[in-house]
Amino acid sequence: MNPAPLPAPAPGTPGPDTAPPAELELRLGPIAHGGHTVARTAEGRVVFVRHGLPGELVRVRLTEAGPEARFWRGDVVGVLEADPQRRAEHVWALADPLLTWARGEAPVGGAEFGHAELPAQRALKAAVVAEQLSRLAGLETVVEVEPMPGEDPLGRGWRTRVHFAVDAAGRIGMHPHRSAAVVPVDRFPLVLPAVDELRLAELDLTGAERVDVAAPADGSTPLVHLSLAPGADRDRLRRELARLTARREVSVTARAEDERQAQAWAGRPAVVEHAGPHRWEVSAEGFWQIHRAAPELLHRAVPDAAGAGPGEHALDLYAGAGLFTAAFADAVGEAGSVVAVEGSPVTSADARRTFADRPQVRVERGSVDKVLARLWPQAAAPSRGRRPSRGRSASRDRGASRPDVVVLDPPRAGAGRTVVDQLVALAPRRIAYLACDPATLARDLGRFRRAGWHVRSVRAFDMYPNTHHVETLAVLEP
Ligand SMILES: C[S@@+](CC[C@H](N)C(=O)[O-])C[C@H]1O[C@@H](n2cnc3c(N)ncnc32)[C@H](O)[C@@H]1O
Numbered sequence: 001m002n003p004a005p006l007p008a009p010a011p012g013t014p015g016p017d018t019a020p021p022a023e024l025e026l027r028l029g030p031i032a033h034g035g036h037t038v039a040r041t042a043e044g045r046v047v048f049v050r051h052g053l054p055g056e057l058v059r060v061r062l063t064e065a066g067p068e069a070r071f072w073r074g075d076v077v078g079v080l081e082a083d084p085q086r087r088a089e090h091v092w093a094l095a096d097p098l099l100t101w102a103r104g105e106a107p108v109g110g111a112e113f114g115h116a117e118l119p120a121q122r123a124l125k126a127a128v129v130a131e132q133l134s135r136l137a138g139l140e141t142v143v144e145v146e147p148m149p150g151e152d153p154l155g156r157g158w159r160t161r162v163h164f165a166v167d168a169a170g171r172i173g174m175h176p177h178r179s180a181a182v183v184p185v186d187r188f189p190l191v192l193p194a195v196d197e198l199r200l201a202e203l204d205l206t207g208a209e210r211v212d213v214a215a216p217a218d219g220s221t222p223l224v225h226l227s228l229a230p231g232a233d234r235d236r237l238r239r240e241l242a243r244l245t246a247r248r249e250v251s252v253t254a255r256a257e258d259e260r261q262a263q264a265w266a267g268r269p270a271v272v273e274h275a276g277p278h279r280w281e282v283s284a285e286g287f288w289q290i291h292r293a294a295p296e297l298l299h300r301a302v303p304d305a306a307g308a309g310p311g312e313h314a315l316d317l318y319a320g321a322g323l324f325t326a327a328f329a330d331a332v333g334e335a336g337s338v339v340a341v342e343g344s345p346v347t348s349a350d351a352r353r354t355f356a357d358r359p360q361v362r363v364e365r366g367s368v369d370k371v372l373a374r375l376w377p378q379a380a381a382p383s384r385g386r387r388p389s390r391g392r393s394a395s396r397d398r399g400a401s402r403p404d405v406v407v408l409d410p411p412r413a414g415a416g417r418t419v420v421d422q423l424v425a426l427a428p429r430r431i432a433y434l435a436c437d438p439a440t441l442a443r444d445l446g447r448f449r450r451a452g453w454h455v456r457s458v459r460a461f462d463m464y465p466n467t468h469h470v471e472t473l474a475v476l477e478p
Contacts, residue, residue, distance in 0.1 A: 020065035035468025057081035085120030106176035125470040136442035155465025170206030207232030217292035225284030275299035303327040306432040311335040315403035322351040379425040414440025
């Protein structure tokens with residue numbers, strides 16, 4: 001279950017031609033994007049160290065290293081001088097490298113900040129967001145990472161979604177950082193108790209490649225979805241899952257890669273989610289925000305930041321099941337319109353079902369750049385430096401009015417150059433850009449700024465406690 005073994009450990013100082021040592025003593029430098037601190041060996045080689053805090057003196061076990069490597073990676077396995085914000089006890093023993101490496105095993109990923117108190121985690125995330133904005137967007141701003149409403153003091157019990165790998169013995173597990181190995185997991189403190197209560201670790205899930213669990217924050221029926229390996233023994237798996245459904249109310253779905261639709265083995269093929277007065281049915285493989293408090297917080301905050309008014313036209317890009325579409329539809333009313341663009345067939349179908357009775361909402365399935373190019377062809381190849389006029393346009397002929405405001409919530413890769421250029425050409429009044437990766441956000445903000453846009457505000461939310469991840473909301477105006 002360890003990651004790739006190191007070259008033979010060699011004691012002594014590493015030189016350019018010698019094998020690296022197994023362990024090093026290092027003074028940790030600043031935090032960097034990706035969740036590690038940056039340290040340097042006496043020879044000046046950069047080492048990306050996980051599970052440490054800036055300024056600490058630590059013993060580091062090298063996990064990726066080689067005499068020719070440009071930089072090395074390692075985990076903290078001993079703390080010689082601790083930061084006062086280091087916790088006495090890690091939030092999750094299986095993710096604590098001090099414990100796991102002592103028995104020769106890599107820690108699981110998913111709680112790489114679990115050694116630090118929450119305020120220290122938030123300070124590290126704020127530093128990363130500010131640094132990315134400065135370096136990639138040329139934007140100097142003080143960032144505060146806001147705790148989520150009702151946060152547990154140790155940052156546990158927030159995940160309503162989790163996926164597990166399955167090991168060779170059919171047990172659920174998780175991967176160590178940058179490893180394909182599977183570490184069996186029986187309890188995961190970051191999930192809602194409802195997930196642990198399923199006791200999936202007691203089942204033999206041989207034949208499943210991955211197990212996704214969705215447990216709505218309001219305690220309604222959870223859903224377990226199996227991604228089946230080719231040739232999986234479905235009858236045996238169904239019998240195994242019947243042990244679970246016999247002891248509690250839970251839905252079960254399954255799908256092999258070559259099948260179009262998930263099959264319901266028990267209960268319903270979706271979970272029911274709520275935010276404000278709205279209700280969604282989200283399929284097993286559909287997208288929904290992971291933090292239990294995120295839908296309630298974001299479903300208004302993000303469309304409000306974009307600021308649509310009655311009769312206006314709003315665009316919800318990377319819309320998922322339509323978390324922001326719902327508040328937009330309320331704000332613009334039936335005199336206005338909302339176009340929600342979502343690439344996943346499953347998630348866009350969820351959105352279509354939800355908004356079937358809202359005439360002002362139109363759900364477009366497809367890649368954002370392609371849908372924008374289809375609805376507003378004049379934005380596909382913007383002429384340099386010229387903003388399109390806001391008069392009657394080709395888009396009107398196709399039934400989509402030019403957007404007044406836009407929400408942009410892409411996956412980690414960010415929106416990218418094409419979409420940014422298309423939005424610049426469409427020239428909405430305001431864009432609210434929600435991002436789970438501050439580096440790609442900063443890259444895209446840099447492009448908007450070079451096109452003459454102004455970043456009006458930046459907020460950041462601690463939506464992934466005990467991990468290095470952070471959610472950032474930037475509001476842009478031309
Ligand atoms: C971070 S989620 C946001 C979903 C939604 N805004 C929410 O908060 O629930 C990103 C969504 O973008 C979709 N997506 C990813 N790449 C896409 C693309 N190129 N075009 C359209 N949708 C895409 C994913 O399927 C996912 O639902």
